[in-house]
Amino acid sequence: MKQRYYQEEIETMPVSEIKKLQERKLQKQIRHVYEHVPYYRALMDAKGVKPEDIKCLEDIRKLPFLSKSDLRETYPYGMLAVPLADCVRIQSTSGTTGKRVIAYYTQHDVDLWEECCARAIVAVGGTKEDVVQVCYGYGLFTGGPGLNGGSHKVGSLTLPMSSGNTDRQIQFMMDLKATILCCTPSYAAYIGESLKDRGYKPEDNFLKAGIFGAEPWTEEMRRDIQASLGIKAYDIYGLTETSGPGVAFECSEQHGMHINEDHFYAEVIDPETGEVLPEGSKGELVFTSLDKEAFPLIRYRTRDICVLTREKCACGRTHIRMSKPMGRSDDMLIIRGVNVFPSQIETVLLNEGYAPNYRIEVDRVNNSDTLDVFVELLPEQFSDTVSGVTAMEKKLANAIKTILGINPTVHLVAPRSIERSEGKAVRVIDKRKLHD
Secondary structure, eight states: OOOOOSSHHHHTOOHHHHHHHHHHHHHHHHHHHHHHOHHHHHHHHHHTOOGGGOOSGGGGGGSOOBOHHHHHHTTTTTTOOSOGGGOOEEEEOOOSSSOOOEEEEOHHHHHHHHHHHHHHHHHTTOOTTOEEEEOSOOTTSSHHHHHHHHHHHHTOEEEEOOSOOHHHHHHHHHHTTOOEEEEOHHHHHHHHHHHHHTTOOGGGSOOOEEEEOSSOOOHHHHHHHHHHHTSEEEEEEEEGGGTEEEEEEEOTTOSSEEEOTTTEEEEEEOTTTOOBOOTTOEEEEEEEESSOSSSOOSSEEEEEEEEEEOOOOTTOOOSOEEOOOOOBSSSOEEETTEEEOHHHHHHHHHHTTOOSOEEEEEEEETTEEEEEEEEEOOHHHHTSOHHHHHHHHHHHHHHHHHHHSSOOEEEEEOTTOSOOOSSSOOOEEEOOOOOO
């Protein structure tokens, strides 16, 4: 019989039992954090909350939120809840002001993370008979290591390809008969186009499923990828702060992502007031890590907007589902899988001698994100020659790439040609259609 679950007893646990498990883990975790993270203890003390005040799940509302600004303030060790000697790994995201978010892992944390990714692989039909090609980036980025570890847990043959080098990707995909592809949706679309350019039809490859995440994508894009690769395309969600991909994943129904509730407690709040909203409401997603040892974040504001539902799922899993993120409650953009803040670009402009009068335009062309940055020249710069301006654009583009890790197209424009606003400046125009 085909395996439907990686850990059936947990994944199909009655909701009442899930909540009892979460309650026990939450009480233990709050005590752990209070005793070992002075920064969070100070936040709790300021709110007049002690670990013994957390008697049930609803009491989590008494606890303070954490945000990315807290992680920047406590960089690099201030949120660490175990001795550094107990940690076996870090992962990291790009930082907004030069300070990156560093997540720490004990071996226990790595094992739990990889189990979550294994659940995602089995949910799309993965078994030890499969060949899993992991084209997410490795190194500090969580995508590669997470799906790599999950594939090992399932017992699949793992191709640790990392991103890029599409000729080699296709060679290994065809020669080793890869059956499950893990990468960003935009790269999956590019692989589909590249296969077509080489004369392959969708039925010529051996793929049956793809696990795609790290950037927003639409149902329309899902249909295109499924058609070009001849597969079923599944969504996966995660963020470095909570471990990485595998916090939530799609099942065979492809209708929302099941959150691994035995490890993460999810809330949806009003981003303005912080009030917890009822199930089915659209709001900002908040996560609490229930059993991470090294870097356990409590009520961490993801800034992702989504909806949670407990409607029964035909797959048999009982864990709550989240919709695809419907936007952000802050100004962060996700471009080609990279977190980008306008403030990062603004910092580069100032460092390079430009005024902070700029506009960022993001679009999606042929399933690949584009980033255009329009920057006003100062009057003394504007008198330069055309060739001089081109050289300045190239130099500025390289400086932005150094910070972001992705290539922008820079357009230096005439002084005062970017529209001014009396209210909040409109710095970002996102032309991508990110949800239907």
